[in-house]
Amino acid sequence: MRRIYLAGPDVFLPDPQAQAQAKKALCARYRFAGVFPLDGGLDLSGLSPFQAGLAIARANEELMRSADLMIANATPFRGPSLDAGTAYEMGFMRALGKPVLAYANVVGSYAERVAALSGQPLARSPAGHLVDDRGMAVEAFDMADNLMIVGAVEASGAKLVLAGVPAGAEHTDLTAFERCLEQVAQLFA
Amino acid sequence: MRRIYLAGPDVFLPDPQAQAQAKKALCARYRFAGVFPLDGGLDLSGLSPFQAGLAIARANEELMRSADLMIANATPFRGPSLDAGTAYEMGFMRALGKPVLAYANVVGSYAERVAALSGQPLARSPAGHLVDDRGMAVEAFDMADNLMIVGAVEASGAKLVLAGVPAGAEHTDLTAFERCLEQVAQLFA
Numbered sequence: 001m002r003r004i005y006l007a008g009p010d011v012f013l014p015d016p017q018a019q020a021q022a023k024k025a026l027c028a029r030y031r032f033a034g035v036f037p038l039d040g041g042l043d044l045s046g047l048s049p050f051q052a053g054l055a056i057a058r059a060n061e062e063l064m065r066s067a068d069l070m071i072a073n074a075t076p077f078r079g080p081s082l083d084a085g086t087a088y089e090m091g092f093m094r095a096l097g098k099p100v101l102a103y104a105n106v107v108g109s110y111a112e113r114v115a116a117l118s119g120q121p122l123a124r125s126p127a128g129h130l131v132d133d134r135g136m137a138v139e140a141f142d143m144a145d146n147l148m149i150v151g152a153v154e155a156s157g158a159k160l161v162l163a164g165v166p167a168g169a170e171h172t173d174l175t176a177f178e179r180c181l182e183q184v185a186q187l188f189a
Numbered sequence: 190m191r192r193i194y195l196a197g198p199d200v201f202l203p204d205p206q207a208q209a210q211a212k213k214a215l216c217a218r219y220r221f222a223g224v225f226p227l228d229g230g231l232d233l234s235g236l237s238p239f240q241a242g243l244a245i246a247r248a249n250e251e252l253m254r255s256a257d258l259m260i261a262n263a264t265p266f267r268g269p270s271l272d273a274g275t276a277y278e279m280g281f282m283r284a285l286g287k288p289v290l291a292y293a294n295v296v297g298s299y300a301e302r303v304a305a306l307s308g309q310p311l312a313r314s315p316a317g318h319l320v321d322d323r324g325m326a327v328e329a330f331d332m333a334d335n336l337m338i339v340g341a342v343e344a345s346g347a348k349l350v351l352a353g354v355p356a357g358a359e360h361t362d363l364t365a366f367e368r369c370l371e372q373v374a375q376l377f378a
Contacts, residue, residue, distance in 0.1 A: 057340025079268020151246025
């Protein structure tokens with residue numbers, strides 16, 4: 001049975017195991033095995049916080065190496081882009097040559113989210129590029145997030161799934177996650 | 190001569206080529222060749238914005254495969270964490286087994302930046318974890334950013350270099366970048 005690494009900031013939810021079980025149950029319905037980042041069964045006792053963090057990072061990388069593909073929760077997290085750890089893991093799986101699928105429970109463009117962050121509309125540089133309030137260019141590729149993120153999913157033969165969800169359900173709603181599972185089923189059909 | 194991929198949101202600066210040349214000049218001083226993400230020499234004419242974005246993503250991945258190691262600008266970008274594309278690229282290089290070095294022109298902890306984002310102090314969950322204003326856990330591993338990011342640098346035998354810089358110079362100051370080059374020189378001594 002193919003193993004799907006379940007990347008995302010779901011690990012930071014108040015009850016991450018509930019989310020893990022819900023995702024794994026959906027994976028099983030499509031005859032895949034879900035692998036959650038907390039599945040490493042690590043014993044962190046006696047480690048400093050810093051050393052514990054490193055041990056978790058190593059364990060997550062081993063879990064990714066043991067998995068066949070990934071479905072990432074790429075919903076914007078504490079800013080206009082996805083969680084940094086999730087972005088890292090998408091790059092990691094892509095370099096391993098394994099399919100990277102992803103969803104984001106958000107509608108609206110990356111540029112709109114950057115504008116919201118500064119509380120003012122985006123300006124244009126003298127050269128005509130959209131820029132943020134620091135004068136740094138805002139990507140304008142009709143993509144929902146950074147081009148490396150969207151590029152990884154497209155290179156995997158899939159589409160980043162976007163879905164509007166009720167406020168507060170951005171990191172728990174699994175409708176878009178299940179759309180990813182449908183894409184996985186087609187990829188391996 | 191070893192090739193260093195120069196990851197970071199430097200590509201979004203008003204004059205990215207000036208930054209590229211400055212970084213490459215420093216690399217040369219340490220007898221390395223700097224490779225900037227814009228070095229692909231892509232012809233994007235005739236492509237839709239979306240297809241152009243995908244072409245850039247593919248080109249960046251090829252540049253990373255051609256490089257021997259990476260120095261990433263992991264300075265917080267549009268939020269408390271580094272740029273999403275940079276995080277992706279750090280994971281990509283790490284999975285290729287190539288050294289990942291990084292710097293961040295910032296002082297202060299990740300937790301402090303999360304608190305600043307919401308404009309209120311972090312609370313504690315019933316279980317005692319630091320949580321943000323949505324109740325999602327904030328990593329508390331004495332790390333400057335997500336544990337996968339710090340973990341990649343540590344696994345490469347290096348240290349994430351942190352430096353305070355004058356306001357406005359967060360994405361141009363190269364003092365910490367040069368500290369990374371010194372680490373690279375030691376790694377390959």
